[in-house]
Amino acid sequence: MTSTPEKDKPEYSPKESNLASCMNMEPLDNNHFLYCGECNKEPEVHCPAHGPYNYIQDKEVPEGDPLKAEHTLPDCLEIKTSKIAGAGLGVFSKEGLQSKIMFGPYGGAIITDNHKSGYCWKDGKEATATSNWMRYVNCAMKEADTNLVALQNKEGIYYCTLKPVSPGEELLVWYGVEFSRELVLIRDKNSQKHTKIHKGKRQYKCEVCGLLCKHSSILKIHMRIHSGERPYMCDKCGFACNKSSTLKTHMRTHSGERLFKCEVCGHACNKSGNLKNHMRMHTGERPYICEVCGKTYKLRDNLKTHIMKHTGERPYKCEICDYSCTRSCDLKTHMKKHTGERLHK
Ligand SMILES: C[S@@+](CC[C@H](N)C(=O)[O-])C[C@H]1O[C@@H](n2cnc3c(N)ncnc32)[C@H](O)[C@@H]1O
Structure with missing residues (x-):
């Protein structure tokens, strides 16, 4: 493929070149690059050899939509179980996509601490209910399966198709070696060898x-x-x-057997997982983060209950009246009203 001579390089103009509005950008610096998958170069504004990107916008959603991540999905895509075993959900092309389609930017709150999550990019963006559908895109296991490239433009991360994507194909991006290793998508050499065995x-x-x-x-x-x-x-x-x-x-x-003992206070537990939870009382660690409002919890179950406030889900329902709640203990307390049992003895 021949590249356009320097003097004939098209001037950037959104109208003429059908570039995305998201690309209405100032001159790029080192931190603001675009990458052309076809010629494997980082071009200015758009690739001179392969032309402009076409932008597919997210679907608009009302402010505060707790299911923003699902509802922003463009019509040409669908979210379903990933083809990668154990990877959870993934994003698939419904009708097929051309090369150089651009999606984005990746939505999410900016986080300041250094916590690691499969939903945040290294620059500190975290996909949350402020996030869009792009949080569901998985990482390719090998280069040949990669059909998306991540681009950074100003503060935004965009995903672009590197090649035509067939109908029904899963969209797969490459996170980069270092980040993939952090997410344990790539293992260290020794364990890789071990996996090979x-x-x-x-x-x-x-x-x-x-x-x-x-x-x-x-x-x-x-x-x-x-x-x-x-x-x-x-x-x-x-x-x-x-x-x-x-x-x-x-x-x-x-049996009352408690094999797992806390070395700080001596509290003993019957399961290793319970000891792990208990240790957070001492360390103050709150690893469970609400993706809607950022509240943090020491226990997974507490986060699960909290999320129901956002979704409106109330799975514990009274069979006698129309009372419902998010915790089984609240239903138990409520039932005492019907049975006449005293609430506080
Ligand atoms: C941005 S999310 C992708 C959506 C995720 N699959 C879901 O169901 O919400 C990234 C997380 O997906 C999983 N994942 C992505 N690519 C994977 C892969 N190649 N193999 C295994 N898990 C993967 C990991 O748990 C990772 O932390």
Whole structure:
């Protein structure tokens, strides 16, 4: 492909060149670059060889829409389970896309602390309910699968198609080696080698979610997640679960066995996860962050309950009256009104 001679380089004009309004920019400096995937260069304003980007705008949503991330999705795309096993949701092209389509900017609040999240870019932007659909775009596992490139223009991050995307294809961006490693999408060399050792042997595939297992026995246990089968039952309280190890842990609630001891205050727990939660009392760590309002929590369940305030969800419903609430303990307290049980003894 020949590039346009220097003197014939088109002057930037949004109207003439069909450039996105988001690109109505001042001269770019080192921090404000565009990248042309086809010629593998960082051109000024637009790639002289391959022309302008076409911009597909986010769908407009009302101010404060708690489902902004879903509702901003342009019609040509859809959000569904990613083709990458275990990656959660992903974004797919419905009808196919040309090369050099630009989406963005990546929405989210600016965060100041150094916390790591799969939803924030290195410059400190965090996708939240202030975020748009771009938070659902996954990272390609190998270069050949990458069809999006991330561009920074002024303060915004934009995703552009590097090549034509077929109908039904998942949009996959490349986060960069360092950031992917932080998110544990890339492992260190040693563990990569280790993965390679096992790679060829993981031939048992779950037909429901694509998980690959090394042994058929592991796949058999995994399948219980999908079938709902719970063959292990506690003979003391009837609790049922799908793994013998889970029953073993559960039995500690009856035996009072507390194997996990806090080295700071001596508090003992029956599960390692409970000790981890307890340790946050000492460290003050609040790793669970509400993506809508930024409130932080020490416990995942507390964040889950809090999020219901934003979504309006009230899963605990009284069968006698129309009372509903976000916590089972509140429903329990409420039920005492119907049963006549005294609220405070
Ligand atoms: C920007 S979000 C992408 C949307 C996410 N899949 C979801 O369901 O919300 C980034 C997170 O998705 C997951 N992810 C993205 N690419 C992945 C990949 N190649 N393999 C595994 N997980 C991936 C990781 O959990 C990562 O922290």
